[in-house]
Amino acid sequence: MAKVEFPPLEIPYQGLYLAGVDEVGRGPLVGAVVTAAVILDPAQPIIGLADSKKLTEKKREALFDEIKSKALAWSVAEASVEEIDRLNILHATMLAMQRAVAGLKPAAEFVLVDGNRCPELPCPSQAVVKGDARHAAISAASILAKVTRDRQMQQLDQAYPDYGFAQHKGYPTPQHLAALERFGITPQHRRSFKPVQLKLL
Template sequence: MHPEFQRPNVQLICGVDEVGRGPLVGAVVTAAVILPSHHSIVGLADSKKLTHSKRLKLASEIKAQALSWALGRAEVAEIDQLNILHATMLAMQRAVDALSIEPEWVLVDGNRCPEFAMPATAVVKGDSRVAEISAASILAKVARDAEMEQLDIAYPQFGFASHKGYPTAQHLAAIRQHGIIAEHRRSFKPVQQIILASA
């Protein structure tokens, strides 16, 4: 069982989630979403459990109905410099800072929160328990997947459109064959090991 979660008794609640902590390539992307208390978005769920077409449909509904939404990111250089956890926290702060409305409370998916200017609560499995976090996970995933599709056009030999930069057998084989690109996270072990092996 997940720890009991009490929804804060305030109007403007912002949900925050990230996509891209695990991949070997590209930025970590976060989203922050404030939904109206009576929205008509049906089917909000953890973005990983939705089909690509369902995510796209929901993303446009979220953008149309949200009181405010914003994306945040931390680039590969920041991930390599800070580590992925701290880079993720920074990207979450950037998403909340970019909102056009200041939320009264922030709910973050997971078990830890970065520092925000307002109160915040980490919610374990929040992307399947809190509508605002589900919405944030969908926007972040749609945004990052689109970036991976762009990267796939630039570097078709890596197959980014299919594995989205995660350390699949296909991706690791492509790095061994073609080397790394500027967008690879050099601080991640599988990338480091391949760099060392080819040195």
């Protein structure tokens, strides 16, 4: 596969311990929101990094293992359904990002966060809109987070085969909404999300 050239990004840090952070699962009606943080090793470049949503499942799975074996540090974390319902999805996502960064060994000295805001972190950080297509470390984090959450949805699909979680990954598709209507909510559904709330009335 040809190497993806990421566009230049102005970053006020030139050291080794720069982490990329991304999340997967803010929009679904079910399951945790999953985040990852990755510090890549410049001496071991990973070919094929790109926005995880633009990669095939097979390619993501292959890169998932390569990232974990080559990165200087990586960490995957999450915020639970209960935390999402208690805090709201934005604050739960920030909490999960904090946990991912805290799990890095060695620790990050600077963090690039996909999106338009950063959580409170123990080191400087910078938000990067569409960051998974603009920096390799964020791309790597997006792949770890997506593969992890997709695997969680496959497990949930086995526990609740009527809902189609392996196909729609918990997003509010017509298939998912129809299953909610027919079978009701599971313990893994986010009760603070409107389509689920409506089933509680």
